Amino acid sequence: MRYIIVGGSAAAISAVESIRSLDHESSIDLFSDEETPLFSRVLLPYYVAEELSKPLLNFRTADFFEENKVTPHMGVKVTNLNVAGKTIETADGKAHAFDKLLLATGGKAIVPPIPGVDKEGISTLKTMVDAERIYNMKGTRAVVIGAGSIGVEACISLTRRGIKATLLEQLGQVMPTVFDAEAAGIVRKRIEDLGITVLTGEKALKFTGDKHVTGVVTDNRELPCDMVVLSVGVRPQTELAVQAGIEIGDLKGVRVDEFMMTSAPDIYAAGDVAETHDIARNSPFLNAIWPCAFEQGHFAGVNMTGKKLRYPGSYRRNSIGNFIGIPAISIGVTHAESCVMASAEDEFREIRVRTKDTYKKLVLRNGKVIGAILIGQTQKAGLLSILLKKQVYVADSIPLLMSDRLNFIDLLPILRRNADQFSEPEYKELMDTGL
Amino acid sequence: MVDKEKCTGCHQCELWCGTEIASISKELAKAINEEPQPVPRVYVEGKPFALQCRHCEEAPCLDACPNGTMRRDPETGLVYVNEPTCIACWMCVMVCPFGIINPSSSMKVAIKCDRCRNMGYPICAEVCPTGALSLVERKDYRKKKF
Secondary structure, X not given: OEXXXXXXXXXXXXXXXXXXXXXXXXXXXXXXXXXXXXXXXXXXXXXXXXXXXXXXXXXXXXXXXHHOOEEEEEOOOEEEEEXXXXXXXXXXXXXXXXXXXXXXXXXXXXXXXXXXXXXXXXXXXXXXXXXXHHHOOOOOEEEEEOOOHHHHHHHHHHHHOOOEEEEEEOOXXXXXXXXXXXXXXXXXXXXXXXXXXXXXXXXXXXXXXOOEOOEEEEOOOEEEOOEEEEOOOEEEOOHHHHXXXXXXXXXXXXEOOOOOEOOOOOEEEOHHHEEEEEOOOOEEEOOOOHHHXXXXXXXXXXHHOOOOOOOOOXXXXXXXXXXXXXXXXXXXXOOHHXXXXXXXXXXXXXXXXXXXXXXXXXXXXXXXXXXXXXXXXXXXXXXXXXXXXXXXXXXHHHHHHHOOOOOHHHHHHHHHHOHHHOOOHHHHHHHOOOO | OEOOOOOOOOOHHHHHHHXXXXXXXXXXXXXXXXXXXXXXXXXXXXXXXXXOOOOOOOOHHHHHOOOOOEEEOOOOOXXXXXXXXXXXXXXXXXXXXOOOOEEEOOOOEEEOOOOOOOOOOOHHHHHOOOOOEOXXXXXXXXXXXX
């Protein structure tokens, strides 16, 4: 068997590990258009903040390819995928044949079509090259456009290096896809306490300056600045799949079946490029996050070896870590009204508990968890996450789920009620104790 | 393993784990006044039952960790946090299905049980006064009838 992996980040590396755990001999060739291998994309803000040097961005050791008998082709772009002939062509003119191929081409940072966006001093933050560019930018004032996870982290990273940052978001709150208004309020306060100016409901209209950016004009004012970070989101990098005639989903990702296979036989997709079934939304969705990429890479890798392993589906999970001083985690759908795929019979419920420093919210559909927000107290976030993943009925256990004293052992009766869904040995051994 | 018939919920395991593993002084009387406060890696929960990391065969924390800080010891299979490289992103906390990873804001590391991998025998089992906690091979544990 000859495996080809296109991509070099979480999904790709996870697939390599899964293939190698089952198939020790076959050849694996990995192609990435980035020069730097094995670095963790989600850590780039830490690099900008000067908190992690380049070697510490790696999520696998330098001997990973050797250990796993992988032939890496770094900085080599795959230009053509021939589905019928099962070959690829690369930018250096070479052709490679495969039996199974994984598309893990990831996402591309969106560059909004704002006049002047091509000026110097303006960058997205997605690749190592981006991170280096931002790190080397000169000046004391920055505007970060887009207050998603990367935008917030980029802003705080620049602030930690003494740069005066302004965070600009055209929607009405920070982290609009991650938090509801209440949680966003807590996070916003924390960001502002760090000395960052946060402007929401305000749109960037153009960039000023000759060659180099000198300001951002919004619908309310002009913000003078020396640098701009664009963090308005990512879209799947599907050029290769489109060229190969592989089916693209409604959300413009590569559509995969429950075995992570695309519309083309023996060609799989995983990670930010893939459009998968979202458990919380009960519809196809793009969940461009690290943990999903890693688990999808695992399922794709196992299926590529010929074993059949059904992917239960994805769901969004975000943690903003220590950037704002308190832990904040968000899972699945955080506003019931954002469930566009709801049918008339679906019954939604939101439960919230707010104290001075903590916030907890649970979103239920037909008595099953489809979303949660935890701020301040987050240690038990994984319990809610697993209840979402397994879609078990919990409507009769709301006081327990919302309690500060929520713990795994008290959840055992719920697990036991759904024992067929909790068949993993770790759950089983605790259920078997008879508690 | 944990024998629920014998666990009385005395919290001795928590006290000793917090002192022997987490504290600087290693003495209970001093440990309680330490800053940052030492935290145990075992939790007496529910009915009661002393729960610590299960060292899952397919551990979600290993997949979620974005820089290889969460590791599995190839010899023992134990999952542990390589504390010097932990960046406190709390992705492991977000995915742990047992809720046993503590996001320590004061120490800026994820804290969890490593089954005292550097000490040979886990302190919680050593100090348990009723023998509710003991070290048993996983395959024997799974065969045991409760």
